[in-house]
Amino acid sequence: MTIEEKLAAAEALVASASAERDDLRSTVEKLTVGTASEAEALKVEAASKDAKLAELTSALEASAKEASELKAKVAELEAGKVSASEEAAKIAASVGVAPVETNPAADAAPKADVLETYLALSGQERAAFFAANRAAIMGALRK
Numbered sequence: 354m355t356i357e358e359k360l361a362a363a364e365a366l367v368a369s370a371s372a373e374r375d376d377l378r379s380t381v382e383k384l385t386v387g388t389a390s391e392a393e394a395l396k397v398e399a400a401s402k403d404a405k406l407a408e409l410t411s412a413l414e415a416s417a418k419e420a421s422e423l424k425a426k427v428a429e430l431e432a433g434k435v436s437a438s439e440e441a442a443k444i445a446a447s448v449g450v451a452p453v454e455t456n457p458a459a460d461a462a463p464k465a466d467v468l469e470t471y472l473a474l475s476g477q478e479r480a481a482f483f484a485a486n487r488a489a490i491m492g493a494l495r496k
Contacts, residue, residue, distance in 0.1 A: 468493035 354362075435443075467489040474482050483490060 467486050471479065471482055471486065471490050
Protein backbone atom coordinates (compact mmCIF):
# COMPACT_ATOMS: atom_id res chain seq x y z
CA MET A 354 0.00 0.00 0.00
CA THR A 355 1.28 3.36 -0.94
CA ILE A 356 1.37 6.43 1.19
CA GLU A 357 -1.42 8.02 -0.82
CA GLU A 358 -3.58 4.97 -0.32
CA LYS A 359 -2.80 4.94 3.40
CA LEU A 360 -3.65 8.65 3.57
CA ALA A 361 -6.92 8.11 1.74
CA ALA A 362 -7.78 5.19 4.04
CA ALA A 363 -6.93 7.27 7.11
CA GLU A 364 -9.02 10.17 5.82
CA ALA A 365 -11.92 7.79 5.24
CA LEU A 366 -11.56 6.43 8.78
CA VAL A 367 -11.46 9.97 10.19
CA ALA A 368 -14.54 10.98 8.17
CA SER A 369 -16.36 7.84 9.32
CA ALA A 370 -15.36 8.43 12.96
CA SER A 371 -16.42 12.10 12.69
CA ALA A 372 -19.79 11.12 11.23
CA GLU A 373 -20.29 8.53 13.96
CA ARG A 374 -19.28 11.10 16.60
CA ASP A 375 -21.71 13.65 15.17
CA ASP A 376 -24.46 11.05 15.13
CA LEU A 377 -23.76 10.10 18.76
CA ARG A 378 -23.60 13.77 19.77
CA SER A 379 -26.97 14.42 18.16
CA THR A 380 -28.47 11.36 19.89
CA VAL A 381 -27.09 12.47 23.28
CA GLU A 382 -28.42 16.00 22.79
CA LYS A 383 -31.88 14.66 21.89
CA LEU A 384 -31.87 12.40 24.94
CA THR A 385 -30.64 15.20 27.18
CA VAL A 386 -33.28 17.65 25.94
CA GLY A 387 -35.98 14.98 26.16
CA THR A 388 -34.91 13.98 29.65
CA ALA A 389 -34.74 17.60 30.78
CA SER A 390 -38.21 18.34 29.44
CA GLU A 391 -39.58 15.15 31.04
CA ALA A 392 -37.93 16.10 34.34
CA GLU A 393 -39.45 19.59 34.13
CA ALA A 394 -42.89 18.11 33.37
CA LEU A 395 -42.54 15.76 36.35
CA LYS A 396 -41.57 18.69 38.58
CA VAL A 397 -44.64 20.64 37.44
CA GLU A 398 -46.85 17.60 38.00
CA ALA A 399 -45.38 17.02 41.46
CA ALA A 400 -45.95 20.67 42.38
CA SER A 401 -49.53 20.43 41.16
CA LYS A 402 -50.12 17.30 43.21
CA ASP A 403 -48.54 18.93 46.28
CA ALA A 404 -50.89 21.89 45.91
CA LYS A 405 -53.88 19.56 45.55
CA LEU A 406 -52.72 17.60 48.61
CA ALA A 407 -52.45 20.80 50.65
CA GLU A 408 -55.93 21.84 49.50
CA LEU A 409 -57.43 18.47 50.41
CA THR A 410 -55.64 18.46 53.76
CA SER A 411 -57.05 21.87 54.65
CA ALA A 412 -60.53 20.74 53.53
CA LEU A 413 -60.21 17.62 55.69
CA GLU A 414 -59.15 19.69 58.69
CA ALA A 415 -62.08 22.05 58.14
CA SER A 416 -64.48 19.09 57.90
CA ALA A 417 -63.06 17.59 61.10
CA LYS A 418 -63.48 20.93 62.88
CA GLU A 419 -67.05 21.25 61.61
CA ALA A 420 -67.83 17.69 62.70
CA SER A 421 -66.54 18.38 66.21
CA GLU A 422 -68.58 21.61 66.36
CA LEU A 423 -71.69 19.71 65.25
CA LYS A 424 -71.07 17.00 67.86
CA ALA A 425 -70.77 19.68 70.52
CA LYS A 426 -74.02 21.28 69.29
CA VAL A 427 -75.80 17.90 69.38
CA ALA A 428 -74.55 17.31 72.93
CA GLU A 429 -75.74 20.78 73.92
CA LEU A 430 -79.18 20.19 72.39
CA GLU A 431 -79.45 16.74 73.99
CA ALA A 432 -78.66 18.31 77.37
CA GLY A 433 -81.38 20.91 76.90
CA LYS A 434 -83.98 18.45 75.62
CA VAL A 435 -87.24 18.59 77.56
CA SER A 436 -89.94 15.95 77.46
CA ALA A 437 -93.43 16.85 76.26
CA SER A 438 -94.96 16.27 79.67
CA GLU A 439 -92.42 18.55 81.36
CA GLU A 440 -93.10 21.25 78.78
CA ALA A 441 -96.88 20.86 79.24
CA ALA A 442 -96.44 21.14 83.00
CA LYS A 443 -94.47 24.38 82.55
CA ILE A 444 -97.17 25.83 80.28
CA ALA A 445 -99.94 24.81 82.67
CA ALA A 446 -98.04 26.32 85.60
CA SER A 447 -97.52 29.57 83.69
CA VAL A 448 -101.30 30.04 83.38
CA GLY A 449 -101.91 29.20 87.04
CA VAL A 450 -103.01 25.57 86.88
CA ALA A 451 -101.73 23.47 89.76
CA PRO A 452 -99.93 20.28 88.75
CA VAL A 453 -101.87 17.06 89.24
CA GLU A 454 -100.26 13.67 89.56
CA THR A 455 -101.92 11.05 87.43
CA ASN A 456 -102.40 7.50 88.57
CA PRO A 457 -102.74 5.12 85.63
CA ALA A 458 -103.75 2.26 87.96
CA ALA A 459 -106.86 4.19 89.09
CA ASP A 460 -107.90 4.65 85.47
CA ALA A 461 -107.64 0.93 84.90
CA ALA A 462 -110.74 0.17 86.95
CA PRO A 463 -113.95 0.27 84.89
CA LYS A 464 -116.13 3.31 85.48
CA ALA A 465 -119.12 1.22 86.53
CA ASP A 466 -117.03 -0.46 89.25
CA VAL A 467 -115.97 2.95 90.58
CA LEU A 468 -119.59 4.09 90.72
CA GLU A 469 -120.69 0.82 92.41
CA THR A 470 -117.90 1.16 94.97
CA TYR A 471 -118.88 4.77 95.65
CA LEU A 472 -122.53 3.88 96.13
CA ALA A 473 -121.60 1.02 98.47
CA LEU A 474 -119.65 3.32 100.80
CA SER A 475 -121.06 5.69 103.40
CA GLY A 476 -119.94 8.55 105.61
CA GLN A 477 -116.35 9.74 105.65
CA GLU A 478 -115.18 6.82 103.50
CA ARG A 479 -117.65 7.84 100.80
CA ALA A 480 -116.49 11.47 100.90
CA ALA A 481 -112.79 10.47 100.72
CA PHE A 482 -113.49 8.04 97.86
CA PHE A 483 -115.43 10.73 95.99
CA ALA A 484 -112.57 13.21 96.44
CA ALA A 485 -110.06 10.68 95.09
CA ASN A 486 -112.20 9.46 92.16
CA ARG A 487 -114.38 12.43 91.30
CA ALA A 488 -113.67 12.41 87.54
CA ALA A 489 -114.40 8.68 87.18
CA ILE A 490 -117.60 8.90 89.21
CA MET A 491 -118.85 11.89 87.22
CA GLY A 492 -118.00 10.13 83.97
CA ALA A 493 -119.94 7.05 85.04
CA LEU A 494 -122.97 9.18 85.94
CA ARG A 495 -123.01 10.83 82.49
CA LYS A 496 -123.49 7.53 80.73
